[in-house]
Amino acid sequence: MxxxxxxxxxxxxxCPRCGKSLVLLPDGGRQRASCQACGFIHFSTFSLGVGGVxxxxxxxxxxxxxxDPGKGRWTIPGGYVEQDEPFEEAVVRELYEETGVHTEVQxxxxxxxxxxxxxxxxxxxxxxxxxxxxxxxxxxxxxxxxFLAPHEFEALQELADVSKYFAQMALETPAAPLTTSSxxxxxxxxxxxxxxxxxxxxxxLDLD
Numbered sequence: 323m324x325x326x327x328x329x330x331x332x333x334x335x336x337c338p339r340c341g342k343s344l345v346l347l348p349d350g351g352r353q354r355a356s357c358q359a360c361g362f363i364h365f366s367t368f369s370l371g372v373g374g375v376x377x378x379x380x381x382x383x384x385x386x387x388x389x390d391p392g393k394g395r396w397t398i399p400g401g402y403v404e405q406d407e408p409f410e411e412a413v414v415r416e417l418y419e420e421t422g423v424h425t426e427v428q429x430x431x432x433x434x435x436x437x438x439x440x441x442x443x444x445x446x447x448x449x450x451x452x453x454x455x456x457x458x459x460x461x462x463x464x465x466x467x468x469f470l471a472p473h474e475f476e477a478l479q480e481l482a483d484v485s486k487y488f489a490q491m492a493l494e495t496p497a498a499p500l501t502t503s504s505x506x507x508x509x510x511x512x513x514x515x516x517x518x519x520x521x522x523x524x525x526x527l528d529l530d
Contacts, residue, residue: 372413373400375492381469388465422456429497449497
């Protein structure tokens with residue numbers, strides 16, 4: 323449920339456009355950090371993350387974090403999406419950077435929305451096709467990368483529960499197919515793409 327707490331940016335108190343001080347003003351039923359000089363309104367802080375589940379010989383690929391946050395914790399590989407990066411490319415990039423494994427997207431397993439005081443984070447988990455290579459890691463950000471059988475990863479106390487859940491999903495449930503070439507276009511100077519998941523047909527939409 324949406325709260326009535328004021329929307330205040332965490333890392334700045336001055337307008338990113340003109341440098342004037344931000345003040346709380348009502349907008350859309352909430353108090354939001356706003357600039358009276360140029361009209362800038364800070365609506366919210368959002369982030370988009372991706373994770374990938376790769377299965378090889380009925381074993382799932384996991385990494386162990388070598389740095390905080392989460393140092394020593396086992397998770398599925400993944401990371402943040404860059405602002406100019408499609409998320410289906412981001413997950414392939416993150417998997418290779420963290421594990422040396424080459425992959426391609428097969429489908430979507432799940433989406434998780436996390437609400438914190440810092441931001442609203444959306445995390446999309448993909449089922450990835452194993453194209454070979456690895457696993458290997460840099461020994462710094464990631465200090466281990468391994469394919470683990472179910473009885474091995476289920477016994478790991480340091481494995482994040484949500485990663486265990488996603489791994490079990492990948493082994494037991496087919497991922498919703500993702501068609502990344504269904505539709506793409508440009509509106510008001512911004513490029514966008516639309517994706518076909520679980521039978522949704524974007525071609526049926528009247529986009530004119």
